[in-house]
Amino acid sequence: MLQSERNFARRIDLTSLQLFVAVCELGSIGRAAEREFIAASAISKRLSDLEATLNTPLLYRHARGVDLTPAGESLLHHARSVLYSLEKMQGELSEYADGVRGHVRVHANISAIVQFLPEDLGVFTRAHEAIKVDLEEHLSSEVLRAVQEGAADLGICNVAEGTSGLQSLPYRRDRLALIVPAGHALSGESAVDFIASLDDDHVGLHTNSSIYLAMHQAATDAGRAIRLRIHVTGLDAMCRMIDNGLGVGVMPQRAFDLLRAGVGSRLVSVALNDAWAEREIRLVARDFSTLPVAARTLVNHLHASAEPAERLAA
Numbered sequence: 001m002l003q004s005e006r007n008f009a010r011r012i013d014l015t016s017l018q019l020f021v022a023v024c025e026l027g028s029i030g031r032a033a034e035r036e037f038i039a040a041s042a043i044s045k046r047l048s049d050l051e052a053t054l055n056t057p058l059l060y061r062h063a064r065g066v067d068l069t070p071a072g073e074s075l076l077h078h079a080r081s082v083l084y085s086l087e088k089m090q091g092e093l094s095e096y097a098d099g100v101r102g103h104v105r106v107h108a109n110i111s112a113i114v115q116f117l118p119e120d121l122g123v124f125t126r127a128h129e130a131i132k133v134d135l136e137e138h139l140s141s142e143v144l145r146a147v148q149e150g151a152a153d154l155g156i157c158n159v160a161e162g163t164s165g166l167q168s169l170p171y172r173r174d175r176l177a178l179i180v181p182a183g184h185a186l187s188g189e190s191a192v193d194f195i196a197s198l199d200d201d202h203v204g205l206h207t208n209s210s211i212y213l214a215m216h217q218a219a220t221d222a223g224r225a226i227r228l229r230i231h232v233t234g235l236d237a238m239c240r241m242i243d244n245g246l247g248v249g250v251m252p253q254r255a256f257d258l259l260r261a262g263v264g265s266r267l268v269s270v271a272l273n274d275a276w277a278e279r280e281i282r283l284v285a286r287d288f289s290t291l292p293v294a295a296r297t298l299v300n301h302l303h304a305s306a307e308p309a310e311r312l313a314a
Helices: 003-011 014-026 029-036 040-054 070-097 110-115 117-127 140-149 210-221 235-243 253-262 293-303 308-313
Strands: 059-062 065-068 102-108 131-137 154-158 167-181 201-204 227-231 249-252 267-272 278-285
Touching: 014 029, 014 040, 014 065, 014 070, 029 040, 029 065, 065 070, 102 140, 102 293, 110 117, 110 131, 110 154, 110 167, 110 249, 110 253, 110 278, 117 131, 117 293, 131 293, 140 154, 140 278, 154 293, 167 235, 167 253, 167 293, 201 210, 201 235, 201 249, 210 249, 235 249, 235 253, 235 267, 249 253, 253 267, 278 293
Parallel strands: 102 131, 102 154, 201 227
Antiparallel strands: 059 065, 154 278, 167 249, 167 267, 167 278
C-alpha cells in the first residue's frame, strides 16, 4: 500500500461512515440522530469532517432533509461494502471463538444442489467437522456475480466460456432430458431433438437460468418460440406441474431420477440429442490459490469428484 493510501485509510472514521449511511438511508440528519441515539449536531459535525477529509461535498442539505451528491452516491456504495465486510469478518471470527476452525461461503445453482452436493458435502463435513459450510442456491449468473463481488468464496454452476476475472475447475457433468407425461406422443422415443417439443406448452425455470437460456437459444436458432405456460423455482415443482398436465419440461436426467419417486411411472424422461444438453458444472473462484485453507480443502474435495481426464486437463 502506498503512503498516501495508508494516510487516507487512517483518516477515515468507521463511525462516521456508519452515520453517513444512516443519514442516506433515512434522508435526514434528524431521523438518523433519533435512530442512532446521538445528537443531530454531532452527526452534522462528523459529516462535515468527512467532507473535509475527502475534499468534496457529499450531501445537498435542504429544509426537508438531504440528498446525495454524485460523490456521496459513490461513497455510499463503498461505505456499504466496507461495513458489510466488517460484519462478515466479525461473524467469521466469532466462529473461531466458538471453536469452529473454518467457514466457507458457497453459492451453487439448482442442478448442482439437487444432483451432487448433498452427498459430496455430507462426506466432507463428516471428515472435516471443524469446517462450517454455508450453502445458498442461486441462478448461475448470480453465482458468478457473488464470487466476483466477494459475497461467496466458492461458486458451483454452469460456466460460459470467457467468464472474465474468474478461475474455474471441473466438478461434475450432467445431461438434460425432456420430461413428458406417460402416454405423451414423445414418451416412446429413446431420444429426440429439443425442437420436437416446441409444439407443446412448457413448464420452465426462471428465464435467466442456464437451462432456460439454452432452450431459448435453440428455439431461436430454429426460428421458433417456446410456449412457456408457467415458471417454477424448483425441479420438484416442475415435475408436479408436468404430472398435472400443464406441459412438458427440461431438467437434468439425474435430478429426474432422484425426484421421480414422487410421481412413479406417470412421467417419462426422453434423452435430448442436442449438443447443449451435455453440460459441465464447474467450481469457480476469483483465485483458488488465495482462498482460505478451509475453502481450499473443500475445493480439493469437490474437484476430486471430477472425472480423472477432466482433472488432468484442468
